[in-house]
Amino acid sequence: MPSYSTNELRSGLKVMIDGEPCNIVDTEFVKPGKGQAFVRVKYRVLTTGRVNERTLKSGEGLEAADVHETDMQYLYDDGSSWHFMEPSSYEQYEASAEAVGDAAQWLREQDVCTVTLYNNVPLSVTPPKFVTLEITQTDPGVRGDTSSGGTKPATLETGAVVKVPLFIQQGEVIKVDTRIGEYVSRAKD
């Protein structure tokens, strides 16, 4: 992999630090009027999510991490791993439950999501920002209470549980914001 010099470091760049793939969050140039320049790098370790800081001398470099994001279709899970397909090459990738993480509760077979690959192995999976899913179970709402802003739990076809307004019924299809895990609206057909 190529490496980046300190003056090329920017937030969003993927680099290797202590043998781990990392995403640069922020950089700061520090230089005394007389003396050596340094760069403070704030980064997130992609495998753990931990945020850390590292100081480099100006001119030192960081190796680029072989990390890239690509849209893939979710195929199925076999109980231990999750299978995705890159639609243009039909190449299939196997992701661990750890890599899929919380995205699991939003994924329906055939849906397209973003897979982050590190050395060509899925490192993390990001579901679409909005998904439309059917409600498989929710208690009937109390009629006449629709103005109260009250909510009730509803279980979706993927197993996720979200709060929905009282007027939403079992069997309906709703739109959910996966970033915050909240009901947005009824799905429009």
Added chain:
Amino acid sequence: MTGTSAPSGGPVAGADPSAGAAGGGRAAGADWRPTAGLDVLRLRARLAARARAFFAARGVLEVETPLLAAAATPEPHLASLVVAGEPPRYLQTSPEFHMKRLLAAGIGPIYQLGRAFRGGEAGRRHNPEFTLLEWYRPGLDHHRLMDEVEELLRALLPERIGPAPAPRTAYGELFRRQLGVDPHRATAAELDRAIAAEGLSGPTFAPDDRDGRLQLLMALAVEPRLPGGLVFVHEFPASQASLARVQRTEEGAVAERFEAFVDRVELANGFHELGDADEQRRRFAADLAGRRAAGLPEPPLDERLLAALEAGLPDCAGVALGFDRLVMLAAGAETIDEVLAFPAERA
């Protein structure tokens, strides 16, 4: 003297002029606009006028010296920008060499409010092109010059600097108090332990590079712990004398050099100026050797400066103050771009 506090500027939000260029046009969006508010530019002009009035009242003469010169500083940590031509010319990293030639010619106390250029310096407090307020006082040493820096800053930043005398702490005392190490005597291994204890490990230093280690500790461990308001740090390690005189003390050899910090921002660097031409030539040679070892370009030495020192520089002290950072402090700005009409990315 030369400026320590080179200011400069930061990355800026906004359209990337290199992106989206279609049909020869530029997708500039709103990036024709100044990054500084117009009120800040007016404040900047008032501060410059007040600085000029301060020096006029004290009989210090305003001078102008060339930005383009045949020679450049050999200091390895300063990158002079080169202007192509036959012969090439160097944009000055500070007006120091030219101003010292005026001093040697007997001009008396002088100041300059002008531009300086340092390649590769860009960040929250750095812009490759910036403004220095630099002045020289024949007959004063660096302690008396600190008095005048304090008076100037009290006049320009009254809301940041109270009437009480600003604390002045020796570099060695500061390191011993904050980090428990003696910067004048500690070995590289002892400094590495202090660096590790501060969670600053990361940079790779040559085995004998004590100054690189000290600069890391100063910038990222000592400075962030300075009190607010104006603080002077003085008597730097002799190895960081730059163009200051070196004096023997009970601590060993120390440089007659100071820095001024306001609210933990490095604002000014001053020297009791070295007037010994032979010693100056030796330091230049050492800087050039450092450049050669690091694979850096070796610019021509300023023989006219050395000739002026041989003719005789009056005993004097000088200081360079980062004017953009002064404006940042007055305006409460977080980035240098907020006080520059057009930082490098929009110039």
